[in-house]
Amino acid sequence: MTGVCGTGAEGSLWQDTCWFNGARMELVLGRSRSADFGAGPFLDLNTAGFEDVRVGGGLLGVAPFSDSLPVALSLGAYARRDDERWFPGVSGWLFLGSRSYNFHSNYAIAAGLLIGYQRDLHERGSDAVVIALQLDALLLAIPGIYAVSALRGSPEE
DSSP: OEEEEEEOSTTOSOSEEEEEEEEEEEOOBSOSSTTSOEEEEEEEEEEETTSOEEEEEEEEEEEOSSSSOOEEEEEEEEEEEETTEEEEEEEEEEEEEEEOOOSSSSOOOEEEEEEEEEEESSOGGGOEEEEEEEEOHHHHHHHHHHHHHHHHOSOOO
16 A cells, blocks of 8 residues: 555644555455455555654445445554554555455455555554555566566476
8 A cells, every 4th residue: 555644743633744654464254255244454654754653453334335436444453663663553554456256266456545544553643644655566567577478488388
């Protein structure tokens, strides 16, 4: 995931704008087709402006708004490392975008808009309002896979 986030001092939610970057893993269980509800755990590792490290996880629910564009809501907790100490926090995320169901494998691609709020339970100025693009790692790898295939050429039969 990559995007912008706003952090602010006491009383102001978005005082400073910084780059938000991270990785997220999700396991959605209970879906046997695109129109099914699903739920499962998620883990994430991210940073707000490269000033801290945030490690979190929680539960994710997927609701089929439409077959190809479900809505996912996730709630969880995180720990923020800043200046050699860890601080607790809670988070909520809303995903809007494509989340396919793969009928032939357990792996499904997701890409879309991720809107989130991370509430630091120790220091109010470290809260983050996030607007990010969540891209599946496979989508980022496709140009490289194509380039390697093109360099190798077609297999001899």
